[in-house]
Amino acid sequence: MHYVSSGHTACKRNPWWGFTTATDRQRLEAVIRRGIRSELSSSNQLSLAELVEDADDDLFSQVLYNNSHVLNSLLPTANTRTYNRTLVANTSSLTESDFILRMLYKRIY
Numbered sequence: 001m002h003y004v005s006s007g008h009t010a011c012k013r014n015p016w017w018g019f020t021t022a023t024d025r026q027r028l029e030a031v032i033r034r035g036i037r038s039e040l041s042s043s044n045q046l047s048l049a050e051l052v053e054d055a056d057d058d059l060f061s062q063v064l065y066n067n068s069h070v071l072n073s074l075l076p077t078a079n080t081r082t083y084n085r086t087l088v089a090n091t092s093s094l095t096e097s098d099f100i101l102r103m104l105y106k107r108i109y
Helices: 022-037 048-065 098-104
Strands: 078-080 087-089
Touching: 022 048, 048 098
Parallel strands: none
Antiparallel strands: 078 087
8 A cells, every 4th residue: 555655556648547537536536545544655655646646747858958759749849939029839739648638737827
């Protein structure tokens, strides 16, 4: 249980996470809560959603800063416009990658 709740399940991007329903996620969180009650995990354990979000952030950072990463080709090329003085990404070259889109626009506001 410690292996599961300590984030090892979320250490890499879980492609199934996007296909889970709210009920599925509640059940997974219940497993972690049972582990905490059984003292198989620490009481300050992050929620599964937080673990997956952290894993997504780590993966996106690796993709963003490693040009040889297999997912780096899915990122749009950055176009700079001198008259606008802001960096604008060209989103027209994006493929159907929900992960990349979600991570690009995660903190847009």
